[in-house]
Amino acid sequence: MKSALKAFPSKWLAVYAVAYMVFLYAPVILLPMFAFNDATVISFPLTGFTAKWFGVLWQTEALHGAVRNSLVVGLSSAVLSTVLGACAARAAARYRFPLKRGIMSFILLPLVLPEIIVAVALLVLLMQLGMPLSLVTVVLGHVLICTPFAIAILSSAFQGLDQSLEEASFDLGETRWGTFRRVILPLVMPGVVSSLLITFTISLDEFIIAFFLTGTEVTLPVYIWSQLRFPGKLPSVMALGTILLVLSVLLLILAEWFRRRSARKQGIEASATGGFA
Amino acid sequence: MLTGERRQGLALISPTLLYSLLMLAAPLIMVLTFSFWTQNYLELDTTLTLDNYREAWSKPIYSTLIFRSLKISLIVTLVTVVLAFPIAYYLSFHVKQRKALWLFLITVPFWTSYLLRVFLWKVILGYNGVLNTALKGLGIIEEPLTFLLYNANAVVLTLAHAWAPFAILPIFVALEKIDRSLLEAAEDLGDGPVRRFFRITLPLAMPGVVASTLIVLIPTVGDFITPKLVGGTDGLMIANMIQIQFGKANNAPLGAALALSSMLIVASISAVIFLLGKRFGGKVQ
Numbered sequence: 001m002k003s004a005l006k007a008f009p010s011k012w013l014a015v016y017a018v019a020y021m022v023f024l025y026a027p028v029i030l031l032p033m034f035a036f037n038d039a040t041v042i043s044f045p046l047t048g049f050t051a052k053w054f055g056v057l058w059q060t061e062a063l064h065g066a067v068r069n070s071l072v073v074g075l076s077s078a079v080l081s082t083v084l085g086a087c088a089a090r091a092a093a094r095y096r097f098p099l100k101r102g103i104m105s106f107i108l109l110p111l112v113l114p115e116i117i118v119a120v121a122l123l124v125l126l127m128q129l130g131m132p133l134s135l136v137t138v139v140l141g142h143v144l145i146c147t148p149f150a151i152a153i154l155s156s157a158f159q160g161l162d163q164s165l166e167e168a169s170f171d172l173g174e175t176r177w178g179t180f181r182r183v184i185l186p187l188v189m190p191g192v193v194s195s196l197l198i199t200f201t202i203s204l205d206e207f208i209i210a211f212f213l214t215g216t217e218v219t220l221p222v223y224i225w226s227q228l229r230f231p232g233k234l235p236s237v238m239a240l241g242t243i244l245l246v247l248s249v250l251l252l253i254l255a256e257w258f259r260r261r262s263a264r265k266q267g268i269e270a271s272a273t274g275g276f277a
Numbered sequence: 278m279l280t281g282e283r284r285q286g287l288a289l290i291s292p293t294l295l296y297s298l299l300m301l302a303a304p305l306i307m308v309l310t311f312s313f314w315t316q317n318y319l320e321l322d323t324t325l326t327l328d329n330y331r332e333a334w335s336k337p338i339y340s341t342l343i344f345r346s347l348k349i350s351l352i353v354t355l356v357t358v359v360l361a362f363p364i365a366y367y368l369s370f371h372v373k374q375r376k377a378l379w380l381f382l383i384t385v386p387f388w389t390s391y392l393l394r395v396f397l398w399k400v401i402l403g404y405n406g407v408l409n410t411a412l413k414g415l416g417i418i419e420e421p422l423t424f425l426l427y428n429a430n431a432v433v434l435t436l437a438h439a440w441a442p443f444a445i446l447p448i449f450v451a452l453e454k455i456d457r458s459l460l461e462a463a464e465d466l467g468d469g470p471v472r473r474f475f476r477i478t479l480p481l482a483m484p485g486v487v488a489s490t491l492i493v494l495i496p497t498v499g500d501f502i503t504p505k506l507v508g509g510t511d512g513l514m515i516a517n518m519i520q521i522q523f524g525k526a527n528n529a530p531l532g533a534a535l536a537l538s539s540m541l542i543v544a545s546i547s548a549v550i551f552l553l554g555k556r557f558g559g560k561v562q
Contacts, residue, residue: 013367020364021382024441027397028386030407034400042400045410088293095286103290107297112491114499116516120523120536121304124311127529144300147293205390207502212523224392228506241393248388256381 053239066223077142078200085150093158119212133215157191197255312533329534361444369452427509451485487554
């Protein structure tokens, strides 16, 4: 009965799935290969193993500045978008208010707007206000595009919240703030951490908005963009990409772990898709 | 009581709403205003005029770029969604355990630097690239293939790769929501596997298919990195022109008019796709 429910033969779909994964991973696999390759040109055949490109990174001053800038931008964007996302997610999960759907769609709009439109629109406004471009303006843009992701992650955390816990806390004499701090926050904390990690990762990799809104201090992707023009710099860019890849994957695993803990805490089964459902 | 709840809800969402109003609504209104102004090098003329739109819609170079962007984006969307559907279907109907692991593996490549992913496709498709070296090594070709890189096909391939997870997830979610007993019912009533797929599975998965179509279509029109790195001159898109207008050409009003014109066209196409999806999906016939 079970197998009869499937329209297509399982075997062919499995073969297709594997082929598709090869397609997805093809460029990613090349990254560490060239990062450890002992040649200045990015092409096959590989010539030998070396870790010297990572050493080159260590000596590049401009890169260190870009890393610092990206960390500052990433941390600020993560904190601000998670706070804004928590307000919206909590309001949407707990309260009914006028124009709820309209307001929520408007806040989530950056998810479907091309980034170049967001970037150009912010640039035009900042130009008119006479505000100089800096890391602050990059953060303003990043918070805008990160907040919808924070809302998606935090919504499931707030929706799983049992309202009777809150009422019990009120009955036992806690204030609104006390209830938030001692009952609600601990329950949604894993969701908050997961949101911080995801938004940080998004900001760290974002290029288009950073490209338009950055001033003299560049973020890491903008730095990488400037390096792609110089063939001699490419092997060390590959090494940099490898480090970023490993870092992102670690952050993601951590975020996923926190999200599941959050779901377990509230006694609901963690859905495989997280907040995207 | 209700008014209290309404007030609390609005109060709670107001910081986020205020931020979106300041950083999204205000900038968009500003761009709209800008598109009716004109600029001569550094002088901004704030007399309202339709000149930018006239130029954007009449000069062949802009219409060529807009038309090409739409064509490339629509092909990318079609390719991405069609390739993604079987994967989402496989995950939802065939993978019993480790669904979360599969989804995680699908999203991992997406978290590598977007710039580097695009650049690596250049490495794969280039003259001395991975593909050419491999084909030569296998003795299939004598001379490296030159049609792989620096054209619209390379842009389609690279974008289809970049947006794959965004296409898979919504379809997967829609498929997961399908009540499996409906499929058993169709089976009992004598539908074969193929008939059942087209009469039940596909219509019920339609909201997911429409969502992934729009999620891929809209942002790809606005991409300028992929066309610049792998597109050559034949693969340049409207976003490259918008970037040039805001940068080197220093004509922000024209750039704004181009950006808004292409957004308007994309929005109308999206609306048509959305309505078609509503018409053909959602309910079992």
